[in-house]
Amino acid sequence: MxxxxxxxxxxxxxxxxxxxxxxxxxxxxxEPPRMLTRPIPSTQEPLPVIGMGTWQTFDVGPDAAEQAPLEEVLRTFVALGGTLVDSSPMYGRSEEVVGTLAVKTGLQPKLFLATKVWTSGKAEGIRQMEDSLRKLRAQRVDLMEVHNLVDAATHLDTLRAWKEEGRVRYVGVTHYTASAHDAVAKLLQSRKVDFVQINYSVGEREAEQRLLSVARERGVAVIANRPFAGGGLLQRLKRKPLPPWAAELDCESWAQLLLKFVISHPAVTCAIPATSKPSHLRDNMKAGLGRLPDEKLRARIAAEAA
Structure with missing residues (x-):
């Protein structure tokens, strides 16, 4: 040569x-390891398996000092491969803070923005969704969800039109209690939606009884909220040593082990732990790397966390 x-x-x-x-x-x-992804069933678009919730954590005032840790959280989230940020008009100032920081950091184009409509009536629903777009500083959002099934039929009709107009990319419904799972399953069987967001964790496994199977059969992406059962699981386990076999799953903390239990279910697309602490965010994001548990190891995780 x-x-x-x-x-x-x-x-x-x-x-x-x-x-x-x-x-x-x-x-x-x-190259550093990349975040695992799952395809959104309706389009096959890949979505990172660890997203971020904003309930309570992003509900802060406009003061720069209050928002500084959240700016670091958002920057770190994207740097480590995250995209989906989930909010709601019922989360206080969270939508506005997410929108402000997304624009300030220049990260908005890299985010998969999800929020919700949580009111009754067509006109009021449109007003609220328009307000969410304004707060998020977005011309459109990636995902608009009907929160807790409130007036779901009305809002899903509106969102079908919004999707055709390009104002939303995906449409979904949400709930956070097991008592509503039957109602959510019935809606998935009667209406076409792209996403469902429900509570699912090693401490709240009711979705395994029916809802996760229905979502998978209907080709609906699943976002798991409350992956730590509202924080109760981590509080209970923080004094318990991590089992040595957690290393088989590349896990260094209980948070990573609990998140891997959630995202290893074949119906789950993404989990959305919420945090305002950069160190916790880094810990959570590691759950999207490396090996996932098979059924045998899922059972061991559940037994250890019981």
Missing amino acids: SRFHRRAFLHASGLALATTAAGRVWAAPP
Whole structure:
């Protein structure tokens, strides 16, 4: 090979190997591991398995000092491969804070923004959704969900039109209590939606009885809220040593083990733990890396967390 062609070859290959003056050959450093993704069933668009909720955590005032930790959380979330940020008009100032920080950091184009409509009546629903777009500083959102099934039929009709107009990319419904799972399942069987958001964790497994199967059969993406059962699981387990076999799943903390239990269910697309602490965010995001438990290890996680 001529010197010219050798130089061109090395340049085209990205200089994967470098030769020192002493003649040693060094491999380029490996790329960091990437967040696992799951396809959204209705489009096959990949979605990272760990997203972020904003209930309570992003409900802060306009003061820069209050928002500084959340800005770091958002920057770190995206840097570590996250995209889906979920909010709601019932979460106080969360929508507005998410919108402000997304624009300030320049990260808005990289986010999969999800919010909700939580009111009754067509006109009031439209007003609330328009207000959410304003607070999020977005011309459209990726996902608009009917919160807790409130006036679901009315809002889903509106959202069907909004989707056709390109104002939302996906449509969904939500709930956070097991007592509503039957009603959610019936809606999934009668209406076409892209997403369902429900409570699911090792401490709240009722969705396994029917709802997760219905979602999978209907081709509906599942967002798992309350993946730590509202924080109760972590509080109870924080003094308990992490089992040694957690290393088989590349887990270094209870938070990672509990999240891997959630996202390893074949019907689950994404889990959305909420935090306002950058250190907790980094811990959560590691759950989207490495090996996931099979049924045997899922059973061991459930037994350890019982």
